[in-house]
Amino acid sequence: MRVRVDRTKCRGHGVCCVNAPDIFTIGDDDHAYVENEVVAPGREEDALMGARNCPEQAIYVH
Numbered sequence: 031m032r033v034r035v036d037r038t039k040c041r042g043h044g045v046c047c048v049n050a051p052d053i054f055t056i057g058d059d060d061h062a063y064v065e066n067e068v069v070a071p072g073r074e075e076d077a078l079m080g081a082r083n084c085p086e087q088a089i090y091v092h
Contacts, residue, residue, distance in 0.1 A: 031069040032092055033077045035062045039088035046080035046089060053077050054089075062088070 033053065035046075042060035046053075053069065053076055054062050069077045069091075081089035 031074050031077065032067045033064055033069055033081070034067055034090050035064060036088045036090065037061050037063070039086045040084075041086050041088075043085050045083045045085060049083055050076035050080040054080050 035054070040061040042056055042062065044056055044062070046062050047056055050073070053064060053073060055065060057063050077091055081091045
């Protein structure tokens, strides 16, 4: 599974970081990003939770 953040849509609410802090981080520009696009085994549900709860629908999981 891969995850990415569309930084043109992200407004830095941080909901993804609350749901999956080991996957999503808020950068110095106040936008979310992922350390590694490939989600570690067993962390897929956390990545999906972060995407589902993003108010801007800026997170894509595939």
